Amino acid sequence: MSQSETGAGLEPLFDTGPEQRQRVTDERAVQDLLAVLEDGDCRAILAATTDDALSASELSDRCGLPLSTTYRKIELLDDVGALAERTRFRPSGKHTSEYRRLLNSVVVSIGPSGGTELLVSMRDVE
Numbered sequence: 001m002s003q004s005e006t007g008a009g010l011e012p013l014f015d016t017g018p019e020q021r022q023r024v025t026d027e028r029a030v031q032d033l034l035a036v037l038e039d040g041d042c043r044a045i046l047a048a049t050t051d052d053a054l055s056a057s058e059l060s061d062r063c064g065l066p067l068s069t070t071y072r073k074i075e076l077l078d079d080v081g082a083l084a085e086r087t088r089f090r091p092s093g094k095h096t097s098e099y100r101r102l103l104n105s106v107v108v109s110i111g112p113s114g115g116t117e118l119l120v121s122m123r124d125v126e
Contacts, residue, residue, distance in 0.1 A: 024118040025111060033080045033118060037106065041065055041073045046082060046101050053100040055088065074099060081122070 024030050036042045044063040048054060054062065060070040077083040082103040088096050104121040111117040 020122050020124070022120045022122060024120055025115070027115060029080070030116050030118055033082075033106065033120070034108075036076050036080050036082060039073070039076070041069060042077055042082075045070070045073055045077060045099075046103060049083065049099055049101040053086065053088070053098040055096045055098050057096075059099065 024033060041063065044065070045059055048059055048062045056067060056070050056074060059065070059074070060067045063070065065073070074083065077099075078085060082101065083099045084102050085097050085099055088098045090096070102122045104123050106121075107119040109117050109119065
């Protein structure tokens with residue numbers, strides 16, 4: 001499910017310490033990211049993963065979503081590069097995926113050719 005940590009359609013601009021800024025100019029990538037941000041369930045998952053990395057089950061509980069919906073929203077967020085997935089190792093050997101928000105902010109503007117552009121701030125995952 002995981003793409004690169006910069007996400008689809010994002011062009012690195014510059015590194016500002018713990019976050020990177022990227023410009024999104026591809027119209028499909030712009031629409032995909034805006035659609036995810038418009039979705040209330042996706043925003044709830046982003047808010048829940050601001051400080052803590054959470055499993056899908058934990059996100060389901062915290063956001064009050066069915067587990068199947070949680071997995072669909074995680075996939076959407078992963079597809080646009082808004083979440084980082086990593087493995088939570090357990091002594092029992094039953095490992096699970098956990099998710100942490102990468103997306104810090106999005107600024108919408110009109111580009112030189114008249115198309116929509118996004119300036120996206122992404123934080124590094126420790």
